[in-house]
Amino acid sequence: xxxxxxxxxxxxxxxxxxxxxxxxxxxxxxxxxxxxxxxxxxxxxxxxxxxxxxxxxxxxxxxxxxxxxxxxxxxxxxxxxxxxxxxxxxxxxxxxxxxxxxxxxxxxxxxxxxxxxxxxxxxxxxxxxxxxxxxxxxxxxxxxxxxxxxxxxxxxxxxxxxxxxxxxxxxxxxxxxxxxxxxxxxxxxxxxxxxxxxxxxxxxxxxxxxxxxxxxxxxxxxxxxxxxxxxxxxxxxxxxxxxxxxxxxxxxxxxxxxxxxxxxxxxxxxxxxxxxxxxxxxxxxxxxxxxxxxxxxxxxxxxxxxxxxxxxxxxxxxxxxxxxxxxxxxxxxxxxxxxxxxxxxxxxxxxxxxxxxxxxxxxxxxxxxxxxxxxxxxxxxxxxxxxxxxxxxxxxxxxxxxxxxxxxxxxxxxxxxxxxxxxxxxxxxxxxxxxxxxxxxxxxxxxxxxxxxxxxxxxxxxxxxxxxxxxxxxxxxxxxxxxxxxxxxxxxxxxxxxxxxxxxxxxxxxxxxxxxxxxxxxxxxxxxxxxxxxxxxxxxxxxxxxxxxx
Ligand SMILES: *[C@@H]1O[C@H](CO)[C@@H](O)[C@H](O)[C@H]1NC(C)=O
Ligand SMILES: *[C@@H]1O[C@H](CO)[C@@H](O)[C@H](O)[C@H]1NC(C)=O
Numbered sequence: 001x002x003x004x005x006x007x008x009x010x011x012x013x014x015x016x017x018x019x020x021x022x023x024x025x026x027x028x029x030x031x032x033x034x035x036x037x038x039x040x041x042x043x044x045x046x047x048x049x050x051x052x053x054x055x056x057x058x059x060x061x062x063x064x065x066x067x068x069x070x071x072x073x074x075x076x077x078x079x080x081x082x083x084x085x086x087x088x089x090x091x092x093x094x095x096x097x098x099x100x101x102x103x104x105x106x107x108x109x110x111x112x113x114x115x116x117x118x119x120x121x122x123x124x125x126x127x128x129x130x131x132x133x134x135x136x137x138x139x140x141x142x143x144x145x146x147x148x149x150x151x152x153x154x155x156x157x158x159x160x161x162x163x164x165x166x167x168x169x170x171x172x173x174x175x176x177x178x179x180x181x182x183x184x185x186x187x188x189x190x191x192x193x194x195x196x197x198x199x200x201x202x203x204x205x206x207x208x209x210x211x212x213x214x215x216x217x218x219x220x221x222x223x224x225x226x227x228x229x230x231x232x233x234x235x236x237x238x239x240x241x242x243x244x245x246x247x248x249x250x251x252x253x254x255x256x257x258x259x260x261x262x263x264x265x266x267x268x269x270x271x272x273x274x275x276x277x278x279x280x281x282x283x284x285x286x287x288x289x290x291x292x293x294x295x296x297x298x299x300x301x302x303x304x305x306x307x308x309x310x311x312x313x314x315x316x317x318x319x320x321x322x323x324x325x326x327x328x329x330x331x332x333x334x335x336x337x338x339x340x341x342x343x344x345x346x347x348x349x350x351x352x353x354x355x356x357x358x359x360x361x362x363x364x365x366x367x368x369x370x371x372x373x374x375x376x377x378x379x380x381x382x383x384x385x386x387x388x389x390x391x392x393x394x395x396x397x398x399x400x401x402x403x404x405x406x407x408x409x410x411x412x413x414x415x416x417x418x419x420x421x422x423x424x425x426x427x428x429x430x431x432x433x434x435x436x437x438x439x440x441x442x443x444x445x446x447x448x449x450x451x452x453x454x455x456x457x458x459x460x461x462x463x464x465x466x467x468x469x470x471x472x473x474x475x476x477x478x479x480x481x482x483x484x485x486x487x488x489x490x491x492x493x494x495x496x497x498x499x500x501x502x503x504x505x506x507x508x509x510x511x512x513x514x515x516x517x518x519x520x521x522x523x524x525x526x527x528x529x530x531x532x533x534x535x536x537x538x539x540x541x542x543x544x545x546x547x548x549x550x
Pocket of ligand 1: 199
């Protein structure tokens with residue numbers, strides 16, 4: 001046992017020491033265009049279905065949830081089509097009518113809770129008469145007249161609200177429906193003294209009604225800040241109810257009509273709505289649940305019902321830039337601020353961004369996710385833009401079921417799709433390329449951790465990598481890599497050379513951020529244009545063609 005431990009430590013040390021040049025890139029491969037009929041998709045489906053089977057078999061060991069009372073719908077989609085589906089129906093559900101047990105499908109409605117926030121933000125991004133950098137008081141002037149100690153709403157932009165950066169409380173208080181008031185919890189009320197709470201100021205139970213926009217604004221006026229505006233992120237539901245109010249004021253329409261016109265109709269998402277569908281269209285868990293809860297003016301924060309089919313359409317529309325331009329999508333899928341804890345987690349607008357290490361070499365992938373939870377309904381949508389994939393998991397039942405599925409599926413999916421992408425790049429690009437006459441050669445190789453490497457670049461008989469090193473003072477130990485830029489030039493993919501000249505010094509990471517350095521005769525030295533087939537490389541105006549001779 002001890003020996004084993006030492007060996008492990010030894011290996012780790014060796015990895016760390018032997019590999020003192022730390023190169024931890026992201027995005028080293030162009031995305032695979034994954035076809036549902038392909039062998040890769042077939043293999044992926046088998047792996048993922050196995051994973052779900054294991055989750056279902058293991059649940060009793062975990063005993064955090066129960067497959068007889070939790071149902072789920074899962075879909076994986078590429079930019080073009082659904083690649084994999086997996087559905088599970090609980091043995092016991094709360095569906096009324098005593099009808100024969102219905103099976104969960106891609107058309108079954110679930111509450112998707114806070115996933116609604118992404119629809120609210122998308123509607124804002126699409127509404128050209130709203131300016132995200134304007135203060136919220138520009139649209140809701142009632143918030144202006146606050147006194148000291150209360151929130152300085154005139155300092156809070158719509159963008160800050162949409163990015164969890166306004167520093168405002170999580171939930172509304174006051175006289176309408178709240179999520180986090182302990183005095184509203186009948187199960188806890190008898191235990192208050194036992195739990196150590198001082199007696200409440202108001203002895204009588206407050207009557208709560210469904211929140212109207214006026215309630216939300218009034219409660220916001222009374223609220224005190226959590227952080228100062230734009231200082232640090234903290235999750236806020238109120239923020240999105242206010243953004244919904246902004247949308248409604250500007251358009252003069254109801255939230256349901258706004259997102260229907262802006263998002264749902266253009267994408268053919270006809271089973272997504274903030275109005276409760278027929279019970280027969282949804283899956284209702286046996287446990288206490290929010291299937292019927294009317295969220296009123298909080299609909300823009302958590303009110304939507306949707307299906308796995310619809311959410312796959314939604315994710316495809318983002319990956320494929322259907323409603324927003326590609327540049328707007330790129331902007332939308334960016335971190336806005338670090339989360340308050342953890343160096344691998346950031347908030348976007350309102351994406352929950354998780355940076356995952358998928359390769360022993362340390363290479364990272366960014367996941368843009370949004371989770372949702374209401375009683376009995378737990379859900380997550382995830383975008384993996386680097387691989388052109390989107391994943392939806394909808395659960396009716398226990399939260400632990402979603403946690404388990406999400407954890408296991410992503411940790412299987414990402415390394416698998418990464419390996420498949422790597423194989424594709426290997427067969428497409430690795431090899432020797434030669435010019436028309438002797439003395440012009442490029443040789444590419446690959447490693448999974450760091451992508452394509454330039455082993456050789458001989459230009460007119462001269463070791464051109466050496467010339468590059470000489471011109472830019474790049475140490476001998478540095479390896480030249482190729483980074484796919486996603487840019488098409490003259491119908492070829494533009495790749496850029498980067499040098500892994502990092503060492504263990506704190507600031508060395510920044511050396512990688514620069515892929516455009518010196519130019520020769522108006523052409524970037526770092527640019528290589530590779531044809532779609534991978535058969536030719538153009539560098540400094542010279543064309544090199546793939547050769548299968550030694
Ligand atoms: C209870 O009421 C008193 C008097 O109005 C007030 O000073 C105090 O802050 C209140 N406590 C809470 C927890 O609201
Ligand atoms: C290659 O280098 C030789 C000198 O060594 C030069 O005369 C010739 O023009 C160069 N050819 C090209 C195509 O650059």
